[in-house]
Amino acid sequence: MNPTKDWRTFKAVFLRNLKLYTSYKIWIVSTVIWPIPLLALNVYQYMAFGTEANVSEALRQYGGIGMIVVGTIVYLLYNRLLWGTGVSIQSERWMGTVEVLFLTPTNKMIILLASGLSSLIEASWWIVSIFLSGWAIFGVEPQVSSLPAVIASIISTMAALVSVGVFFAGFFVLTRAADQLASGLQAPIRFFSGVAFPVSALPQMLQYISYMIPVTYGILALRKCVLQACDLTGIWIDLAPLWLMTMVFLILGKVALRIVERRAKKTGTLYLY
Amino acid sequence: MPEHAIETDNLTKKFERKAKAEGGGFRQLYRRIRIKKEQIVAVDHISFQIRRGELFGLLGPNGAGKTTTIKLLCTLLIPDEGTAKVNGYDVVSEAEEVQKSLGVVTGGERGLYWRLTGRENLWFFSQLYDVPDRIAKGRIERLLKLVELEERADDQVEKYSRGMKQRLHVIRGLVNDPPILLLDEPTLGLDPASARVIRDFIKKELQGEQNKTILHTTHYMEEADQLCDRIAIIDNGKIIALDTPENLKKTVQRTDVIEMHVSNLRQEDSEKIGTLEGVKKSVVTFTESTVGEATIKIHAEKAEEVMPLATESLIKSGARILTLEQTKPTLEDVFISMTGRKLRD
Numbered sequence: 001m002n003p004t005k006d007w008r009t010f011k012a013v014f015l016r017n018l019k020l021y022t023s024y025k026i027w028i029v030s031t032v033i034w035p036i037p038l039l040a041l042n043v044y045q046y047m048a049f050g051t052e053a054n055v056s057e058a059l060r061q062y063g064g065i066g067m068i069v070v071g072t073i074v075y076l077l078y079n080r081l082l083w084g085t086g087v088s089i090q091s092e093r094w095m096g097t098v099e100v101l102f103l104t105p106t107n108k109m110i111i112l113l114a115s116g117l118s119s120l121i122e123a124s125w126w127i128v129s130i131f132l133s134g135w136a137i138f139g140v141e142p143q144v145s146s147l148p149a150v151i152a153s154i155i156s157t158m159a160a161l162v163s164v165g166v167f168f169a170g171f172f173v174l175t176r177a178a179d180q181l182a183s184g185l186q187a188p189i190r191f192f193s194g195v196a197f198p199v200s201a202l203p204q205m206l207q208y209i210s211y212m213i214p215v216t217y218g219i220l221a222l223r224k225c226v227l228q229a230c231d232l233t234g235i236w237i238d239l240a241p242l243w244l245m246t247m248v249f250l251i252l253g254k255v256a257l258r259i260v261e262r263r264a265k266k267t268g269t270l271y272l273y
Numbered sequence: 274m275p276e277h278a279i280e281t282d283n284l285t286k287k288f289e290r291k292a293k294a295e296g297g298g299f300r301q302l303y304r305r306i307r308i309k310k311e312q313i314v315a316v317d318h319i320s321f322q323i324r325r326g327e328l329f330g331l332l333g334p335n336g337a338g339k340t341t342t343i344k345l346l347c348t349l350l351i352p353d354e355g356t357a358k359v360n361g362y363d364v365v366s367e368a369e370e371v372q373k374s375l376g377v378v379t380g381g382e383r384g385l386y387w388r389l390t391g392r393e394n395l396w397f398f399s400q401l402y403d404v405p406d407r408i409a410k411g412r413i414e415r416l417l418k419l420v421e422l423e424e425r426a427d428d429q430v431e432k433y434s435r436g437m438k439q440r441l442h443v444i445r446g447l448v449n450d451p452p453i454l455l456l457d458e459p460t461l462g463l464d465p466a467s468a469r470v471i472r473d474f475i476k477k478e479l480q481g482e483q484n485k486t487i488l489h490t491t492h493y494m495e496e497a498d499q500l501c502d503r504i505a506i507i508d509n510g511k512i513i514a515l516d517t518p519e520n521l522k523k524t525v526q527r528t529d530v531i532e533m534h535v536s537n538l539r540q541e542d543s544e545k546i547g548t549l550e551g552v553k554k555s556v557v558t559f560t561e562s563t564v565g566e567a568t569i570k571i572h573a574e575k576a577e578e579v580m581p582l583a584t585e586s587l588i589k590s591g592a593r594i595l596t597l598e599q600t601k602p603t604l605e606d607v608f609i610s611m612t613g614r615k616l617r618d
Contacts, residue, residue: 012400096383
């Protein structure tokens with residue numbers, strides 16, 4: 001453990017990712033415009049079955065269209081962080097730099113964490129974009145009574161999602177199909193975590209799966225404090241599982257990374273691309 | 274400080290790969306499902322030592338085990354048998370110390386971030402090697418100047434020529450100022466002028482001025498001959514000869530070398546050359562098989578006796594002799610005398 005060295009690594013990876021991301025001007029399109037159709041898709045799934053007033057009435061008990069807005073934000077966060085952290089090793093393979101990176105005397109966990117946190121910069125634009133379009137296009141009005149609760153929810157959700165990304169990154173060292181695995185996880189996570197509907201609407205058996213996914217708790221906590229004016233006392237029951245998952249996934253991720261790095265060096269799969 | 278910068282003892286690396294499924298129909302399908310694996314020995318019990326400040330060459334054809342050896346030494350692979358030490362550190366149990374002692378330069382287009390500038394690439398890697406910012410910036414300036422890239426340092430790497438990328442590769446391996454450098458085919462695919470710039474930089478600057486210990490792999494025999502203090506010739510994962518270039522060439526000094534360029538040569542006639550009296554080894558390489566153009570290298574006990582026999586045999590078979598000369602033995606002849614193949618076969 002060398003804090004100065006780890007900080008240098010973190011800073012270098014973080015800045016590199018920002019430069020790589022913004023090196024083509026088209027990044028503005030993917031950051032600001034891309035999330036809006038996704039939100040609209042989720043909302044119009046309901047609109048297709050009745051007038052806006054009718055649908056809004058039916059949704060009101062769950063927080064109205066705001067429920068979908070919050071669900072979409074957390075899902076996009078998950079998506080971005082899984083790609084930013086979990087697929088970062090695969091991205092190095094695509095760029096042809098995975099070997100030179102593994103040649104350096106660095107803590108690979110720091111590289112993954114820096115990759116995850118740099119992808120949050122992009123994700124934070126998505127949050128702003130979705131909030132603004134939810135407010136301007138769909139008339140969603142947040143009911144916030146406790147700003148600390150909102151901040152705690154966002155940070156806890158992000159921490160849990162980064163740790164999930166670190167966990168997956170370990171396994172992705174072994175395979176060239178990381179992007180396919182990450183893509184394969186998108187639809188199940190979107191379904192089980194209740195992005196566009198309340199998890200309570202699922203059959204009981206499926207709800208057990210939902211409550212093993214951090215995205216579910218992030219959505220629950222944020223819906224409560226953004227749409228139902230809950231404070232910290234009202235959301236701690238959702239935050240506690242997030243903290244627990246953060247610790248568990250980080251520890252598992254660290255162990256997995258060490259094991260699979262050794263295995264990849266033993267079998268010669270590290271440099272496959 | 275240990276006497277040897279690099280030492281290996283019976284270093285071995287094996288890989289598993291899927292065996293080819295033969296046959297057709299259900300049998301092939303069944304074999305594909307079973308996924309039978311076969312083992313390949315990429316590096317086979319190799320032992321060598323490299324002295325500090327030495328420029329040591331690993332010469333061999335493609336697939337001989339050069340890159341695997343480099344990957345074992347730089348901790349990208351874990352050996353199956355044997356040991357290796359770099360700067361006195363074990364490559365398995367002291368991997369981080371090994372990484373700090375090394376600069377690794379690979380050939381080709383990979384290993385750089387194309388959307389970053391040359392300067393940004395160097396800064397990024399300097400930070401990963403824990404070089405303080407102030408030192409890193411000064412060092413990067415000096416390195417860019419050494420390879421004459423300072424004027425293009427702030428251009429994105431994707432705009433660089435192949436030769437410029439390779440120069441950047443070389444100085445990327447120097448951002449941590451390591452005592453030992455592993456250069457894996459650093460001139461691969463470069464035009465002659467760019468390759469000469471890299472070779473001069475390695476010999477004059479890295480070895481001459483900076484006194485780095487260098488392990489240099491190549492399949493260009495002229496490069497190994499020109500640069501290296503000692504050379505290990507590697508084939509099929511085994512070191513088959515190790516000495517100075519001069520001593521290696523002395524092993525074939527008693528052999529006369531005849532080189533011929535011919536056209537209209539048929540495969541079956543080319544095989545007759547090796548059976549002529551007085552021929553020790555012969556290698557025929559078809560450069561344009563449709564018109565039978567080929568180069569023939571003959572190792573003979575006495576050139577004056579073999580030359581008439583070879584020309585007669587070729588003319589009888591309808592081949593046209595374009596050039597015929599007796600040459601001095603090169604490192605390639607050392608390789609031919611040991612394996613019966615050319616380095617670039």
